[in-house]
Amino acid sequence: MSALRAEWVKFLTVRGWVIGIVVAALVTAGIALLNHSTCGGAVTPGGPQITGVGCAAPPAGPSGVAVTDRYYLVHQPLPASGSITTRITALNAGQGPGGLPPWSKAGIIITAGTRPGSAYAAMLVTAAHGVRMQYDYTGDIAGRPGPVSAASPRWLRLERSGDTVTGYQSADGTRWRLVGTAHLAGLPVTAEAGLFASSPGSSQVTSQSLSGSSAGGAMTLATATFDHVALDGARPGSRWAGSPVGGPASGAGFHQAGGVVTVTGAGDIAPYVGDASDGGGIPLERTLFGAAAGLIAVIVVAAMFMTAEYRRGLIRVTLAACPRRGQVLAAKAVVIAVAAFAVGLAGAVPAVVVGERLMRSRGNVILPASTFTEIRAVGGTALLLAVAAVLTLALGALLRSSAAAVTAVIATLFLPYLLTLVALPAGAADWLLRLTPAAAFAIQQTNPAYPQVSASYTPGNGYFPLAPWAGFGVLVGYTALAALLAVILLRKRDA
């Protein structure tokens, strides 16, 4: 305890260190205020003007996440209890370049309504990912794999009982297999049930730069052929009606002849994945990038906090006063970690609060994140500063050189991320962001990558290869190793 107090006094009485750590908080918050991106602005003076595409907020799904909800629906009302069954014999490209995107979908759906963002559950076939049961945008359960054809059709069924919808698949229409069950909160007594088709735009990354990657995309259409359509519990006398959900698309529609229904649609029913190319939907963590500058200040102070002891010979006094060397290092680590965490929080909270308002005031759309996710991103940023400070401290004790400690930590924290933005191809970049301490920046990521949406999930677009806490764990691992070695060497070596 006395060691802790001694280190705390040392830290507070060096003016340069206190200034450095306060600067860390100021730059963390200050850089968020520099954001001048406006929705609909030109990227380069005289360059192409980005029109208002994507400047409108994407609709929110039942759980609050931003969603893409655009498809062609052929529907009838369905009461609280009932089912819909059909057979799909084909899923083909309507028009447009090349074949179907892998996540083109068609099938049956029970939805709260035709308003974008409605609760739903669907049994569907995809172009390249087999049969799926999907619900409420983020839910995705795999069914039988393989493509659909006239020779190998798929039977799909959805049964509704109140808020619960159960999905079944079959190869022959007699032996059914359960795929999954979804509980749709707030499904109205009279829902809509029907057939749908959707096909996401084909997208290809064309160039990668510091401000994200740009992608060129084209609209695609998918056409599905249904027969043996049966709706149990339908109101007598109801007829199938076509609705372009989320806005019309040229070429979309349906055709009914002698028990065979073809539905053509464009779009996707999926979580919204912000893409730099469409000019809209900025992830919340953009406001936290200032922490990178704050991190440098914290690293410098942490290195000095350790190596100054050796430079001035103070370490001999310190170890004379507190002969348990491990305790000295632990006390130093606690002091620098607490200080870094505090300034990290003091910088990150205003950065998010003010930065978010500032971006909104310029017409940008911030992608919604749950409160828990926001707290994780903000608190994680502060933790990142704290752990990086301890890593620097440990390396300082290990190497007894501030130059080596500062350079090692800055280079391993920042360079991998930079290299992924400017130099390295995606595969190598992902491995770099898994293996180096830079993986820890994943803690700031607020939008998860969804396997059921094709997009360029690159670090430049805000997607890290590791999950937030796993990435943070990599930094913690390196720090624990460095601290262990530092304690061992501090005990062994002469001071």
Added chain:
Amino acid sequence: MSTAVHAEWIKLRTAPGTGWLLAAVIAVTAALGTAADAAARCPVGGCQLDPAKTSLTGIYLGQAIVVVLAVTALSGEYGTGMIRVTFAAMPGRAVVLAAKAAVIAALVLAAGTVAVLGSVLAGRLILPGHGFTARHGYLLLSLAEGPVLRASIGSVLYLGLIALLSLGIAAAVRDTAAAIGIVLGLLYVAPVITAVLGRSAAARHLQQLAPMTAGLAIQATTSLRSLPIGPWAGLGVLAAWAAAAMLAGSLLLHLHDA
């Protein structure tokens, strides 16, 4: 001046770390460049990669060691008190700084030349095997080609200017950790902030003004039109940074007690 340069040469030559740091500049630059070459793929559909830039990726890491070398050459003297002996022997502080700059720049340029030649050689050997062939519109990486020669010479000069920038900052703040933090912050954090600024004119201006993003424009050999700043103009921006840092450093060297 020549005695000052000679004195600085002896100091730097006999300091234990110098040789290791210079060797490290060469090793990490060539190693990272080779790794980037090995990871690069140019499939049948074509690719957007710039082969010269890919081969010279190592400069991103090599510059960090140059920073350490240049900063510690001066701040190390403050750390040990040697600086008082130096100034007693050579009272002209600007002369001391200029002599240090000359010696360090010469060493860094020499090491940088070896590192860049190694990187280009690695690119020449590795890239054709990964699809960078005439069929996909790529020539064999060669210094006889104007843009590749410019990228190579420019990368060596880039390292030299980084050394001067670091020395100037070290003279201004006189502390190893703080000087390295400031220089690496200037180099590595500016691009991250560019990402914060998003799609705006401010982001483009920052790319034109930041020392690393502007200076490394010299490495581009393809799609020059999409660069935020021209290759030589970009290196000029870095030269301006280095000159400003050296000027500020020599002023503060005069003002402060050693």
